[in-house]
Amino acid sequence: MSEPRVHPEVPIPRTYITTTIPYVNARPHLGFALELVQADVLARHRRREGDRVRLQTGTDDNSLKNVLAAEDAGVPVREFVDRNAAAFVALREPLSLSTDDVLRTSHDPRHRVGVEHFWRACADAGDFYRRYYEGLYCVGCEQFYAESELDGGRCPEHDVAPEHVAEENWFFRLSRYTGQLRDLVTSGRLRIEPAQRRNEVLGFLAGGLEDFSISRSAERARGWGIPVPGDPGQVIYVWWDALGNYLTALGYGSGGTGHQRWWLDSDRRIHLVGKGVLRFHAIYWPAMLLSAGQPLPTDIVVHDYLTHDGRKISKSAGNTVDPATLARECGTDAVRWWLLREVPRVGDADFTHARLVARANDELANGLGNLVHRVVAMVHRYRAGAVPHGGQEPDAERLDHACRVARAEAGKALAEFDFRNATAAVWAIVDEANRFVNQAKPWELAKAEREGAAPGALDAVLATLVRACRTVGEELAPFLPDAAARVTEACAERDGRLPAASPLFPRLADADDGTLAQAFD
Incomplete structure (x- = not known):
């Protein structure tokens, strides 16, 4: 009698799903709740289909925007950041989220060591240099703008005039990765959805990429943030710091097994992001990963904005809708259902x-x-x-x-x-x-x-x-x-x-x- 045929065990797919991590210069608003609920639906769906799933979110604590908001409120930065971050963490219950982990960038010990490790990996690749720089900086966006990118001299996102900044910073050789990024996006190996946003990224790449500043003077940052390794007079640029959370939350650089399990070995690495931060996630972040020798996300899923009476909902605009209060008044089901049924795949949605x-x-x-x-x-x-x-x-x-x-x-x-x-x-x-x-x-x-x-x-x-x-x-x-x-x-x-x-x-x-x-x- 022949031996029974042994079938090798079919590996169970792994899916890593992340949201962006919001600034904590104010309490949460409904626009971020949209991203949380969408991510939660994907996670629950993939779990039901048999995947092993990790759903990750967090808060971006190390922004100058947070520091200035604390100063305006007359509250110590640490107290201010902790209070607002707690409101974001507390969204789990009112929105019925199945998140597996929440990382706070100023609080979680995994983060700083991981960001420093990531910095050194890119430095070892020869992608850093230091030079003097002058430019127009929007604190709300935490980014420099060329004059051609402004709308009547004002930031297109926040409708404020950027401030003139002149200082010596560390720069990342983003221009080195233009060709690789174009190949990744056009081939679909880096999938960007919907197609409108994919085309937007290809438009950025067609115009050529310029190196960008990845540090700020500690003085201008008010001493808040992660110091540049070996250069304590500089603080790591908040976007470099924040994007790293997708790795640091997995124990990258601190010896945890999650990095291997959920980044290196995952079948899908899905980032959900708003259209206002597309360039950071679809250009800066993939280039940084290439420099550090890390795999890229498989999918970048972009949603448009929620508006309120025709204006984008944002903390800085002061027209926010508190999702926790809304859920308390209307019920979790009503809030989730509106976000899922009313918001189109492409285009803004006006909330009332x-x-x-x-x-x-x-x-x-x-x-x-x-x-x-x-x-x-x-x-x-x-x-x-x-x-x-x-x-x-x-x-x-x-x-x-x-x-x-x-x-x-x-x-x-x-x-x-x-x-x-x-x-x-x-x-x-x-x-x-x-x-x-x-x-x-x-x-x-x-x-x-x-x-x-x-x-x-x-x-x-x-x-x-x-x-x-x-x-x-x-x-x-x-x-x-x-x-x-x-x-x-x-x-x-x-x-x-x-x-x-x-x-x-x-x-x-x-x-x-x-x-x-x-x-x-």
């Missing part, structure tokens, strides 16, 4: 409380909540809470199709980082189930049964609807984990019976004074 309320009430309360409540109530009314084991309902073809294809269609959309289309695939089940209820009219089947009709027709309809609701609970999990759990619980049999029907979502009321109230129907 009224739009969030309308979306939550129309789809969550009236659409999904009402569907599950009606189905569970009918099972109790007509079958004493016991789910029938009816056959296939012939008129439910469209509903059955929506259930069968939801996971594949959502997965296809998420592979393109299209969160709106991904949620649409799940929502098709809700729409078809509500249509089917109105078409099948279970109440009329129940009446006919009381008048002597066979019970099979009503059993088949109820069984079909319960299956559909259970499928929604399963497929909604990456997007609305809390709501998905409630839907699943509402449709789970205990001792052969469903739990009593109860409301799943609050109906939100948008008050005239701008406050929000919740009322369960």
